[in-house]
Amino acid sequence: MELNNHFLDLKDSYLFSTVARKVREYQASHPGVKVYKLSIGDVTLPLAPVVIEAMHKAVDEMGKKETFRGYGPELGYDFLREKIQAYYKRLPVDLDLDEIIVSDGAKSDLGNILDIMSPNNKVLIPDPVYPAYVDVNIMAGRKIDTCAGNAENGFKPMPNDSYKADVIYICSPNNPTGAVYTKDELKAWVDYANKQNALIIFDAAYEAFVQDKSLPHSIFEIEGARTCALEICSFSKTAGFTGTRCGYTIVPKELKFNGISANALWNRRQSTKFNGTPYIIQRAAEAVFTDEGQKQIQANLEYYRENARIIKNALVEKGIYCVGGENSPYIWLKCPNGMKSWEFFDKLLNEKGVVGTPGAGFGENGEGFFRLTAFGDRETTIEAVKRITEIL
Ligand code: PLP
Numbered sequence: 001m002e003l004n005n006h007f008l009d010l011k012d013s014y015l016f017s018t019v020a021r022k023v024r025e026y027q028a029s030h031p032g033v034k035v036y037k038l039s040i041g042d043v044t045l046p047l048a049p050v051v052i053e054a055m056h057k058a059v060d061e062m063g064k065k066e067t068f069r070g071y072g073p074e075l076g077y078d079f080l081r082e083k084i085q086a087y088y089k090r091l092p093v094d095l096d097l098d099e100i101i102v103s104d105g106a107k108s109d110l111g112n113i114l115d116i117m118s119p120n121n122k123v124l125i126p127d128p129v130y131p132a133y134v135d136v137n138i139m140a141g142r143k144i145d146t147c148a149g150n151a152e153n154g155f156k157p158m159p160n161d162s163y164k165a166d167v168i169y170i171c172s173p174n175n176p177t178g179a180v181y182t183k184d185e186l187k188a189w190v191d192y193a194n195k196q197n198a199l200i201i202f203d204a205a206y207e208a209f210v211q212d213k214s215l216p217h218s219i220f221e222i223e224g225a226r227t228c229a230l231e232i233c234s235f236s237k238t239a240g241f242t243g244t245r246c247g248y249t250i251v252p253k254e255l256k257f258n259g260i261s262a263n264a265l266w267n268r269r270q271s272t273k274f275n276g277t278p279y280i281i282q283r284a285a286e287a288v289f290t291d292e293g294q295k296q297i298q299a300n301l302e303y304y305r306e307n308a309r310i311i312k313n314a315l316v317e318k319g320i321y322c323v324g325g326e327n328s329p330y331i332w333l334k335c336p337n338g339m340k341s342w343e344f345f346d347k348l349l350n351e352k353g354v355v356g357t358p359g360a361g362f363g364e365n366g367e368g369f370f371r372l373t374a375f376g377d378r379e380t381t382i383e384a385v386k387r388i389t390e391i392l
Pocket of ligand 1: 171
């Protein structure tokens with residue numbers, strides 16, 4: 001018996017535990033002093049009333065013999081898939097129902113999708129980025145190359161013929177930088193992937209924050225993407241489902257490698273290893289797409305967007321280099337006076353009682369940068385921004 005020793009190659013994830021420890025220590029030595037947190041990547045507003053109503057109704061159905069549901073379709077109920085299909089149509093992107101596979105969230109799909117790929121694939125991951133991409137590939141023993149996001153490319157690394165990747169991760173709007181690829185920039189990645197016979201895993205978890213009409217919400221808005229990309233998305237940030245758990249992955253029928261259909265393999269993988277997202281949760285997700293649901297969801301998103309504007313405007317006024325914040329809930333700023341990420345973290349916490357996330361925790365190119373989130377409440381955001389600008 002041998003355990004998977006690739007797990008030993010994982011770096012301990014110190015980022016959020018270290019942030020939490022430092023905040024605890026600060027609070028212990030400053031009893032009664034309020035701490036202003038702009039560090040979390042989790043939503044803070046409650047679920048929309050339509051979502052709650054839909055869940056109550058579904059719970060009642062589960063309590064009656066006539067309407068009780070047992071195992072559902074592994075790939076998702078059609079009532080939800082049809083709503084997702086219509087949601088993409090507005091872009092406009094046409095999808096077949098069986099290209100939409102419902103899940104319990106983007107993180108599961110990001111990890112599980114590796115099941116349908118050869119362990120020999122070489123993987124290209126942007127740096128800085130959402131840490132799960134790196135960790136799931138390390139667990140599977142895959143070789144990882146990184147492409148650097150930096151101030152020169154606006155934290156949007158572009159393809160380069162020196163990369164020899166089989167699988168490419170793209171997250172747009174990006175966590176942690178908030179950078180959003182334009183259609184032309186995504187087209188360059190799509191052309192590169194088609195030329196290299198590579199797969200793009202496009203993470204659209206923050207697509208609902210895109211407001212600029214010229215920017216893409218989905219990689220399938222780009223010509224040629226159906227032969228090289230799959231897209232993973234989630235209700236977590238769109239509709240506050242971080243604790244409710246629902247997501248979906250789009251795998252086009254044209255996505256084939258050596259004549260093998262990725263859609264067929266993903267269907268088979270999910271049908272074998274997953275018994276579907278709970279009925280109650282799929283009804284909750286369905287409610288997001290009703291007219292009233294969209295109105296309520298947009299009101300919540302607008303609340304976060306206003307937070308983002310407050311943060312971004314204050315930083316710009318101070319002449320601080322930053323990206324994100326307009327089409328994303330994250331603002332990524334350069335630490336002042338050449339400070340390192342953790343140095344700036346300590347200064348902000350100790351001098352102003354404000355907490356953010358050190359960029360160095362998202363990859364080596366994040367060193368010297370800092371992430372602020374728009375997911376806090378308004379009062380905290382305003383006070384934290386006032387305090388941050390005092391030391392910039
Ligand atoms: N992808 C990105 C880029 C994220 O930032 C997150 C969560 O923060 C996820 C995926 C996970 O989403 P879910 O809650 O659907 O698992």
